[in-house]
């Protein structure tokens with residue numbers, strides 16, 4: 001497909017914002033993993049984050065901007081690809097490989113709705129107000145109780161597992177794609193990048209999914 005200069009620019013920005021987002025998802029998993037150590041560990045981690053004050057808001061704004069740009073450019077590029085001539089579409093099909101690659105816009109859309117639901121669940125705290133227990137008298141929430149209580153119902157567990165499967169699909173192709181866009185891969189290294197991409201997606205899937213599943217299994221409990 002003949003890429004216009006502006007779509008090349010947008011692809012590069014998508015790659016850069018993709019790096020920012022996937023870095024966040026990896027760091028967030030590391031932070032959440034402190035639940036495996038125990039209630040004190042995850043609560044101390046949450047308290048540390050909240051104590052950063054204005055930096056938290058700067059970080060949130062950067063993340064929000066990266067998320068919004070990634071979504072808008074992703075939609076634009078998908079529409080451009082669809083509007084391309086039949087011949088160039090055939091070429092695009094040949095270049096793309098696998099289910100993850102073909103469904104990036106769908107998995108991206110599901111992740112968007114997952115993140116909105118997740119923020120309403122744990123950050124804005126409106127979907128399940130019954131799961132919150134205060135910690136101390138500084139207006140903090142007991143994050144350990146919130147997580148364990150938050151995965152008591154079947155619905156949130158199903159929503160998280162489904163959302164995380166789509167995250168696996170998206171990241172599993174996205175990392176390989178960004179290496180290609182940034183010119184960091186060639187014909188020889190591309191399959192290795194593909195495997196690396198799938199591996200990162202898989203580690204994220206197993207790491208994240210194990211939190212609700214261990215809670216459901218009663219291995220993480222109050």
Ligand code: HEM
Pocket residue numbers: 025028032046060111115118119122123143147160167208209211212
């Ligand atoms: C089992 C999976 C997950 C669990 C248990 C989890 C847990 C949490 C918790 C407890 C918070 C609130 C922290 C606090 O206010 O103290 C939070 C915030 C957040 N999570 Fe997750 N998370 C999960 C997966 C994800 C994924 C896959 C994404 C992104 C795709 C994500 C994105 C966010 C964002 C953007 C915030 C808001 C951060 C902020 O307040 O600045 N989470 N998560």
